[in-house]
Amino acid sequence: MALVLSGGKVVSAASVFQADVRVENGLIDNVGLDAARAGDEITDVSGKFILPGGIDAHTHFDLPLGDGTRTADDFPSGTKAAAAGGTTCVIDYATQFRGESLGRGLANWHELADGRSFCDYAFHLALTDWNASVAGELPAVIEAGVTSFKMYMAYKGSLQVDDGVLYNVMTELKKTGGLLCVHCENGDITAARSLELLGAGKKQPEYHPVSRPEELEEEAVGRLLVISGLAGAPVYVVHVSSARSMKKILEARSYGQTVFAETCPQYLYLDDSLYSPRNADAAKYICSPPLRDKKNHAGLWEALSKNLVDVVATDHCSFNFKGQKDMQADFTKIPNGLPGVQSRMLLLYLGVSRGRITLPQMTRLASENPARIFGLYPGKGSIIPGADADMTILDPDGKTLITAKNHFQNVDYTPYEGWEVPCAIESVYLRGKRIFHRGSFTTDRPLGRFIRRNATVLQN
Numbered sequence: 001m002a003l004v005l006s007g008g009k010v011v012s013a014a015s016v017f018q019a020d021v022r023v024e025n026g027l028i029d030n031v032g033l034d035a036a037r038a039g040d041e042i043t044d045v046s047g048k049f050i051l052p053g054g055i056d057a058h059t060h061f062d063l064p065l066g067d068g069t070r071t072a073d074d075f076p077s078g079t080k081a082a083a084a085g086g087t088t089c090v091i092d093y094a095t096q097f098r099g100e101s102l103g104r105g106l107a108n109w110h111e112l113a114d115g116r117s118f119c120d121y122a123f124h125l126a127l128t129d130w131n132a133s134v135a136g137e138l139p140a141v142i143e144a145g146v147t148s149f150k151m152y153m154a155y156k157g158s159l160q161v162d163d164g165v166l167y168n169v170m171t172e173l174k175k176t177g178g179l180l181c182v183h184c185e186n187g188d189i190t191a192a193r194s195l196e197l198l199g200a201g202k203k204q205p206e207y208h209p210v211s212r213p214e215e216l217e218e219e220a221v222g223r224l225l226v227i228s229g230l231a232g233a234p235v236y237v238v239h240v241s242s243a244r245s246m247k248k249i250l251e252a253r254s255y256g257q258t259v260f261a262e263t264c265p266q267y268l269y270l271d272d273s274l275y276s277p278r279n280a281d282a283a284k285y286i287c288s289p290p291l292r293d294k295k296n297h298a299g300l301w302e303a304l305s306k307n308l309v310d311v312v313a314t315d316h317c318s319f320n321f322k323g324q325k326d327m328q329a330d331f332t333k334i335p336n337g338l339p340g341v342q343s344r345m346l347l348l349y350l351g352v353s354r355g356r357i358t359l360p361q362m363t364r365l366a367s368e369n370p371a372r373i374f375g376l377y378p379g380k381g382s383i384i385p386g387a388d389a390d391m392t393i394l395d396p397d398g399k400t401l402i403t404a405k406n407h408f409q410n411v412d413y414t415p416y417e418g419w420e421v422p423c424a425i426e427s428v429y430l431r432g433k434r435i436f437h438r439g440s441f442t443t444d445r446p447l448g449r450f451i452r453r454n455a456t457v458l459q460n
């Protein structure tokens with residue numbers, strides 16, 4: 001039987017319009033006034049917005065750090081939190097650790113996610129070990145539906161790769177059609193400054209941002225864009241945290257380079273005053289790049305409002321405050337990352353309610369752009385006939401209190417504790433099935449599927 005959501009306003013990347021949405025066999029069948037046919041089940045969503053389900057293009061679920069520490073959220077809890085927050089698909093960073101083949105790295109992530117996920121998922125693959133045999137595996141990985149990759153210019157001694165490797169990988173991906181995502185911070189100088197600070201007895205969380213200031217992100221973004229320019233390859237800059245890094249991206253675009261930019265709610269709302277020695281919870285906010293001076297917020301929001309940033313993702317990488325983040329002898333040992341997969345759509349809507357971005361822009365940043373860039377479109381990212389019926393019903397007359405007391409994230413805090421957002425996630429539909437309604441899951445079954453992506457991104 002077909003389902004019709006009736007009376008709501010559909011949000012597309014271009015506009016907000018009154019329409020019914022008819023869903024059949026898990027797909028959007030029709031969008032328009034009077035889409036219902038005899039025998040259809042009608043659900044009244046009057047006064048609500050019907051958004052394409054969110055796509056969080058940057059998560060780290062069940063990520064091991066190598067010292068026995070793992071992220072607090074695994075795929076069951078992370079995808080449940082995503083769905084409860086209106087996100088119906090995540091693209092998680094599978095990781096090939098040193099010494100592993102790409103096939104091994106991907107197989108590890110399938111074991112963690114398959115049959116255990118409450119929303120759909122796809123993988124990027126982070127490369128930490130590059131050699132001829134790894135290069136030879138790329139076509140098979142792309143064939144398996146993993147069409148984007150990641151490398152780190154930071155984390156010296158573990159994840160960091162050098163500039164020559166970045167160049168080689170981009171050159172190779174240009175042939176195979178994959179897209180490289182890059183974490184931009186100068187890892188060598190961060191490591192040197194960290195040693196310098198520790199040597200001076202400066203061990204507290206307040207020195208984390210001192211060890212990796214804005215200049216080191218800006219420098220790495222600039223260097224990356226020289227490398228990608230010479231390779232003639234597109235590139236995606238993850239978690240842009242500062243207005244000056246955005247300027248580097250705009251400069252490269254002005255030379256005709258294809259550069260995608262992502263930022264995260266933490267860089268739009270939180271700032272480095274949280275690392276103050278007066279804040280006993282400062283370790284909660286350790287992430288890289290670090291939270292920045294508040295003056296960056298205006299520049300980043302302006303970039304969102306002018307459509308210069310392509311994607312807002314979370315970089316959800318959760319560690320408990322008690323027992324994981326609070327136990328460390330110095331700031332370099334505090335596991336990096338913040339939770340956020342459940343609050344992304346709410347925080348974007350908060351920006352809408354404050355007039356920073358429009359609802360169609362929110363939909364572009366949260367759903368359609370990540371779908372297009374990462375090869376999920378048109379199956380996902382937009383409410384159009386033929387697409388998966390992934391939909392988030394948002395009530396603009398509702399209210400949501402963000403708190404760790406009742407979130408689905410399996411972590412003991414949220415950076416947005418006590419924030420009230422002027423909307424509520426009424427229901428969430430995954431491929432036509434309502435999986436979440438008014439605060440509760442309507443199914444116990446992990447219905448999320450692995451989504452094989454295509455590489456059409458670069459033609460868009």
Ligand SMILES: [Zn+2]
Pocket residue numbers: 058060315317
């Ligand atoms: Zn990340």
